[in-house]
Amino acid sequence: xxxxxxxxxxxxxxxxxxxxxxxxxxxxxxxxxxxxxxxxxxxxxxxxxxxxxxxxxxxxxxxxxxxxxxxxxxxxxxxxxxxxxxxxxxxxxxxxxxxxxxxxxxxxxxxxxxxxxxxxxxxxxxxxxxxxxxxxxxxxxxxxxxxx
Numbered sequence: 229x230x231x232x233x234x235x236x237x238x239x240x241x242x243x244x245x246x247x248x249x250x251x252x253x254x255x256x257x258x259x260x261x262x263x264x265x266x267x268x269x270x271x272x273x274x275x276x277x278x279x280x281x282x283x284x285x286x287x288x289x290x291x292x293x294x295x296x297x298x299x300x301x302x303x304x305x306x307x308x309x310x311x312x313x314x315x316x317x318x319x320x321x322x323x324x325x326x327x328x329x330x331x332x333x334x335x336x337x338x339x340x341x342x343x344x345x346x347x348x349x350x351x352x353x354x355x356x357x358x359x360x361x362x363x364x365x366x367x368x369x370x371x372x373x374x375x376x
Contacts, residue, residue: 239264243268243300246300256277264304267304268297268298268300270300291317294350295317298347301334311371312344315343321363331353333348344369349361
């Protein structure tokens with residue numbers, strides 16, 4: 229994060245603190261790339277922790293990183309003292325890839341008081357940095373009180 233204002237730094241820290249509590253993301257070695265109001269990007273590296281039987285990224289791993297990127301995008305617009313939980317999501321898988329890494333870019337479509345609608349694009353980045361569409365997700369979040 230470069231040239232961040234105090235508000236941006238506080239927002240980043242809020243999301244980073246919550247992200248650090250995600251046991252699954254730690255296990256899969258995912259990391260935050262970008263945090264901005266209504267937008268979060270996460271990177272998921274290729275490893276044997278995220279593959280299916282044919283050695284490609286597993287759909288469950290794609291779904292998880294999309295869910296979490298879009299969920300945190302929603303959290304950036306939720307009031308302080310609140311978290312968000314996923315009420316539902318729908319995902320389309322567009323391609324299967326081996327190696328490289330996945331970048332999930334979550335963004336808020338509409339932030340309401342009771343529901344937050346988000347979307348996430350997941351792209352595969354190969355060793356040369358070429359980006360290929362991997363998955364597209366739409367999600368509904370509900371704000372809930374933070375319990376930790």
